[in-house]
Amino acid sequence: MKGKRDIELSECDVSALRNSILEGEEVASCGETAKEVQEREARYRFIIDDIEDCYLEVDLAGNLTFFNNAVYDMFGYSRDELIGMNNREYITSEAARGIYEIFNKIYLTGKSSDITDYEVITKDGSVKTLETTASLMRDQEGVPVGFRCLARNVTDIRHAEKLYKNIAEKSFSGMYITCKGKYQYINSKAASYFGCAQEGIVGTSTLHLVHPDDRALLKKHAAEMLKGERNTPYEFRILNKDGDYRWIMESATPIRYGGKPAVLGNCIDITDRKRAENASRESEQRLSDIINFLPDATMIVDTNGRVTEWNHAMEELTGVKADDMIGKGDYAYAVPFFGEKRPLLVDYVLNPELKIEQAYSNVNKEGETITVEVPGARLKDKKGIAWIKVAPLFNAVGETVGAIETIHDITERKVAEKQLRYLSTHDSLTGLYNRAFFEEEMSRFERGRTFPVSVVMLDVDDLKCVNDTRGHETGDALLKRVAQVLGTVFRADDIVARIGGDEFAVLLPATDISAAKEIVLRLRDSLINHNKKHPYFPLSFSVGVAEGSKGDSLVNAQRRADEFMYGEKLSKKKSENWNFLSRSAG
Secondary structure: OOOOOOOOOOHHHHHHHHHHHHOHHHHHHOOOOHHHHHHHHHHHHHHHHHOOOEEEEEEOOOEEEEEOHHHHHHHOOOHHHHOOOEHHHOEOHHHHHHHHHHHHHHHHHOOOEEEEEEEEEOOOOOEEEEEEEEEEEEOOOOOEEEEEEEEEEOHHHHHHHHHHHHHHHHOOOEEEEEEOOEEEEEOHHHHHHHOOOHHHOOOOEOOOOEOHHHHHHHHHHHHHHHOOOOOOOEEEEEEOOOOOEEEEEEEEEEEEEOOEEEEEEEEEEOHHHHHHHHOOOOOHHHHHHHHHHOOOEEEEEEOOOOEEEEOHHHHHHHOOOHHHOOOOOOOHHHHHHHOOOOOOHHHHHHOOOOOHHHOOOOOEEEOOEEEEEEEEEEEOOEEEEEEEEEEEEEOOOOOEEEEEEEEEEOHHHHHHHHHHHHHHHEOOOOOOEOHHHHHHHHHHHHHOOOOOEEEEEEEEOOHHHHHHHHOHHHHHHHHHHHHHHHHOOOOOOOEEEEOOOOEEEEEEOOOOHHHHHHHHHHHHHHHHHHHHHOOOOOOOEEEEEEEEOOOOOHHHHHHHHHHHHHHHHHHHHHHHOOOHHHHHHO
16 A cells, blocks of 8 residues: 555564553653653554554454554544444454354454454445454453454455466466475366366376376476576476376466465467377368368368369359369459459458458458458349358468358348348338337437427227228228328328327427427328228328427327327217217218
């Protein structure tokens, strides 16, 4: 902590300082003035407050009676809040029982004790992990009066240990710690090299599973690396539980573990690489067989831009035989897709200087692999949407020798996805938006800046009577006619939806109530014109409109519009004794 002195005091040291403070009166009786006593006490208090560890005292009931600055720095409470605070208020319930048993033992035996990894709760609710040394306090007559504790915040240390362990366990390489020639820790990856469980290796000799012929050289190379005389990993063989020897490549670093000199080892299993070094490369025919077996349309182009593989799926996709394409260069492989010679995605991998973004949109890069979607590609003599994936190919020493490209015809999938998106947002009968989309848009408008937003509610008059007397097909036809009338009035940006059986709703962004009422008047005019074309089966609906202002809930605006709409419907029924049958009969 900034401003603290770089010192460490034991619990006994702090206790001695504390006793010196309490013995001030005796010192004064030996000739020291009260002022000198106060100055002496202030110096001792300064030393206690200046240490980074927490020093605190509690009475036998667990109430805080004395503490240094580090205590309220860690807990976040003021001195007044801490004085008299009981340990139940800041020790977690999980730790409380164990703490009680330890302090009870200290009380009964008079012997100090270490308390490791218990959790306390600070004022802001955060949990911290402490290590503490606690001892019994007695008065001048030797009667126990409480406990003194020297505590250290090890939260960050425990988090770091957990993090390092997680890193080690998730590492792709083997990691282990050795001390005095024995394993102290080994991660699961390294243990898997031996074919043993981690606990079966910890505590064993580091050499007992090493090939006898490699032990001397291993010790020599490890010693050189630990001294800084070697900076390249070394290789040796180990024996696993199945009796097979495997090749390991290792590096070693000197560390301290548990306060003692130790070695951190990092290793990887290179058995496969060793075997590969001694094995011949697979033949080109073998590679060709694999490529042809793939279900995806696949081609390989070498660094000279010539096609080296053109599999059966590619023949089916393009209609071009492999014999007519193998060996071709100068972008000839693009003609089946675009009708002209031009770079394909594979060329942008082989020639990084080409600007891929200028030729393709929606480029996705994951490491050295690139994927794109290409609309308008020629696929089996028709245009469609192609999903293309390309990656470089390397030889055994890591040099780029070409690139592989696979192509999928995703036209039907895209059409299906588009149809599904449409069906998820539209009413299947009228083609208008559905209730779910309407409510989603209403929420979006509430979060946006298009206020005022007006809401129009519309209900078809006497639809139930139509369904009951003329059948649901006639009722459905009536609903479709409503959608037609709405389509002649509202703008492209307006959200027109069927939200129930005979209910329709419209969101009018950036439209106040005055403009909304004008639109409703046009809607009524459109209805009149519509009914002139259908004199024997006129259409009727009731309408309500309300405005939603910034800060107002559009749900409330919708409710008000709904009330106005039902008011109009009620007015019709009262004034005209209206029903659909009398209307259609007239």
